[in-house]
Amino acid sequence: MAIQNLDLEEQEQLDKLRHFWEKWGTLITTVVVLALLAFAGWRGYQWYESNQAVKASALYDQIQADADAGDTAKLANSLKLMQDDFASTTYGQHAGLLAAQVFLEKGQAEQSRAALGMVAEKGPDKGLQGLARLQLAQQMIGEKQFEQAQQQLQQVDASYAALVADLTGDIHTLQNQQPQAIEAYTRAWRELDSNLAYQQMVGIKLTALGVDLATLETPAAAAPASAAAPAAASSATPAAASSAASASSAG
Numbered sequence: 001m002a003i004q005n006l007d008l009e010e011q012e013q014l015d016k017l018r019h020f021w022e023k024w025g026t027l028i029t030t031v032v033v034l035a036l037l038a039f040a041g042w043r044g045y046q047w048y049e050s051n052q053a054v055k056a057s058a059l060y061d062q063i064q065a066d067a068d069a070g071d072t073a074k075l076a077n078s079l080k081l082m083q084d085d086f087a088s089t090t091y092g093q094h095a096g097l098l099a100a101q102v103f104l105e106k107g108q109a110e111q112s113r114a115a116l117g118m119v120a121e122k123g124p125d126k127g128l129q130g131l132a133r134l135q136l137a138q139q140m141i142g143e144k145q146f147e148q149a150q151q152q153l154q155q156v157d158a159s160y161a162a163l164v165a166d167l168t169g170d171i172h173t174l175q176n177q178q179p180q181a182i183e184a185y186t187r188a189w190r191e192l193d194s195n196l197a198y199q200q201m202v203g204i205k206l207t208a209l210g211v212d213l214a215t216l217e218t219p220a221a222a223a224p225a226s227a228a229a230p231a232a233a234s235s236a237t238p239a240a241a242s243s244a245a246s247a248s249s250a251g
Helices: 003-067 070-084 090-105 109-122 126-142 146-153 158-174 178-191 197-208 224-228 238-247
Strands: none
Touching: 003 070, 003 090, 070 090, 070 109, 070 197, 090 109, 090 126, 109 126, 126 146, 126 158, 158 178, 158 197, 178 197
16 A cells, blocks of 8 residues: 555656646756857857967967068058958057058058057057057147047047147147147146156157246156056157057067
């Protein structure tokens, strides 16, 4: 009798389990499958990211070789491949900054600006975006496109405040707006540490505008925004800063 009761209990349990599975089994299976697919997708994404980084690194090496050779035709082709496949990576940004510098040195300003535009608009690194916009502004100032230059400077990260102020001073100087130029240069001068060559350059501009540097207060600690800026940017012009940034992390 006990065995019969046990069989009946087992049968009831099986009936309950069957009923439960008929009601919820499809949903449970779906959830499990989706979880497995998500895990597989995550692992696949990791592999994809790693694989993409290897390809981007190899292509950057080619771009660097073309840049070193000064072959702008090959450089343009290599850069296009990078922009087509890896524009949204830091490799793409470094490649754009490097190519822009070479194009400019070879007198191809339009191609230089196009490369910088891709870095500023497509890349993920805000610091590299800022360097690209600073160089775009610098080129626009040289072409007396002052409004466009100001628009670029307004989008630059605050960590480059000293560089932005310096270029803003250049814009006002070239438009014969001396008070505004002095104000901008003074801001730049105060943002920079007194030992930096860049501050000395800004000081020369202020002196040329009739400012006695001895009258400017030098804070005991250099401005926090300046300290937060990348070292290359705080000690060089925008173009030189991007060269240092590319050289330091391209590999």
